[in-house]
Amino acid sequence: MINIKEILTTFPQQQQQDFIAFLIKKNKRKDTKNVQLVKLLLIDNLSSVEVSEKLYGKQNKAALHALRKRLFKSLIDFTANLSIKEENSIDMQLIKYILSARNFLQKGQIKIGYQILDKTSIIAKEHQLFTILNEIFHTKIQYAHLVKSINLESLVLEFKENQQHLLMEDNLNIVYAKIRTSLAKYHQKKSTLDIKTLIENTLKEQNIVISNALSFKSLYQIIQITSISSAQYFDYWNVEQFIINTYNIIKNHNSKDKQHFYHLKILYLIANVLFRNKKFEESIKYLDIMFLHMKGKKQKYYNVFLPKYHLILALNFNYSNKSKEAINLLAPYIDRKNVDIIHQLDLLLCLVVFYFQNNQLEKAQKIMAKFYLTDKKYIEKAGIVWTIKKSLIDILLQIDMSNVDLVDSRLKSFKRNYFINLSKINQERVIIFLKLVEIYYKNPAIVTSEEFYNKVEKSFNWVIIKKEDIFLISFFAWLKSKMTKQDIYTVTLNMINN
Known part of the structure; x- marks a missing residue:
């Protein structure tokens, strides 16, 4: 049976209200119970038995089943109409x-x-x-x-040229699907994966060469694939130039004004990559371009991209010694409605980090408490990398708040759930980092000793700081702050600036 409640909860609050209004307008009879069912599904976590009792005053499986079927058909009509209005x-x-x-x-x-x-x-x-x-x-x-x-011959020639363009898009769609499928299988622990090799080989298999012959959407897909691989391996340095070079093809493309949505998505990806590589001023320049385009086309996509824009802007502020501006930018999102769930998760987790780095632990903990779903659910919604970061931040936060029982359970859970995954994606550094954190947690006095310092130095194959991912630096800065007895934010900024 299709889970209607799960579908409804993916809608922003305004969309939920729009759906209820859609049902009211569609209803021809006053005794129709579809609106009542929607409200019950949204408000309460009720069983089918309880829902039936509230709707009919008794058990009526047949009537409830029929009502659910009609409601699902209405959901299909509503989302289809929404798609036609917004996207197509x-x-x-x-x-x-x-x-x-x-x-x-x-x-x-x-x-x-x-x-x-x-x-x-x-x-x-x-x-x-x-x-x-x-x-x-x-x-x-x-x-x-x-x-x-x-002229039939001329018409047929045009037809065949268009078929080549169509074939190119189809081939790229196949590339995109193969890579995303491989990532999905990897996340489900069904296969091993070398993403960079996968991208290169799959592009070759489909005879795809990046050029201005590709459509704006197609070029975006290639950039997105590259961005996915970067996120998987925390390696943004090696893909930055490729992404910017690809954009230089796109920005003069004759379809850029016609495919406004994909232009905005590309600008967001570039700004994010530049931020991750600690090029804050350059990142903000692309954000400025992005904001300019958000204001265009009668602000059609303004609200869609505003949370993404604020997220990267706040991150640039925070790591440019403007933490107050960063917090002020994201704080309104704590209780803001009508924000996509994935964006909301990113915004709140970043705000946790900002408060944590500024030693506002209670505020950080208050937001962390909003992440009440299981890690399995968060992996489904936001991906395994986001979930790993969330879990690591939670462990460090609980240590600093001296929540002993919580720290022990979080450490055990993290080892059980993520050590294998981290090894498979060559991120043993995270495993080593957590082991050092555990040593500090069990014996805080040792962290300032020469013995511990030497252990840290020998534990990592250090990457030069300009090539190291900014979030990995942020995690290590927490440990270094304990070793040097300085506050986290100061250490973080010093490490990045060095």
Whole structure:
């Protein structure tokens, strides 16, 4: 049975209210219980038996099952309408044009049909909608024998050129799917994975070479794949130039104004990579460009990208010795509604770090308490890297708050759940770091000794600081602050600046 409650809880609060309004408008009878069911699913964690009691005053499995089926169909209608409004307005309009043109052609009104197809073709080419162009060319060729002025050979040549573009996009989609599937299998512990080799080999298999012949969306997919690999291995240094070079192709692409959504996503990815490489001023420059584009197109995507923009801006502020500005930027998101759940998790975890680094432990703990789901659920929602970071931060926070019982259970849980995963992605440094943390936790006095200092020095294969990931530096800064008896934020900034 499809979990309707799970679907509803993925909606932001405003969307939940919009769905209820949609149901009220759709209902023809006053005794329809669909709105009541939605409210019960959103408010209470009730069993089917309890839901039935509240709706019907008794057990009525058949009626509840039928009601759930009708509600699910309404959910499909609502989300489909939402998708048409928000994402695919141009595509849907052009499909309507094609259907209209075919209707005229079937009735023998050839001139009108071709005029509509010509108009549709111009728009589709502007937006590089190769699938729709394929349908247009197919229809034109089908009725070409009825139009003496048409050069069939020229039309067929255009059709074949478009098919090459379509094939390129299809091949890239295959690359994207293969890599994401491999990542998913890896997360489920079903396979081992070398992501960089996987990307290179998969691109070669599909004969894909990066050039301005690719669409804006396609180039975004390549950048996103690269970004995924970077996040998996905490290695942003080696992909920075590739991503920026790819953007230099994109920014002059003739479709950049037509594929505004993907342009914004690329700018966000670049700003994030530059931040992770500690190039704060350059990151903010790309954020400025991003904000400018967010204000464009009648601010169509402004609210969608604002949390992402604030997240990277706040991170740049925090690591540029502007922690107050960073906190002020993210604090309003603690109780803000209508924010995508994944963005909300990122925003709150960063705020935990900002408070923690500034020794505002109670505030950090208050937000950490909001992460009440199981790690398994967080891996599903935000990925294993985010969940590992959350768990590590929680351990360090509980140590500093002297919550002995919690620290012991968190350490055991982390070892059990993540040590194998960290070894598989060559992140033994995190394992070593946690072992050193445990030594300090069990014997705090040892942390300032020469013996402990030497142990730390021998434990890591150090990477030069400019190539080291900023979040890994932040974790080690906590340990170093204990060794040097300085506050975490000062040590963190010193390490980054050095």
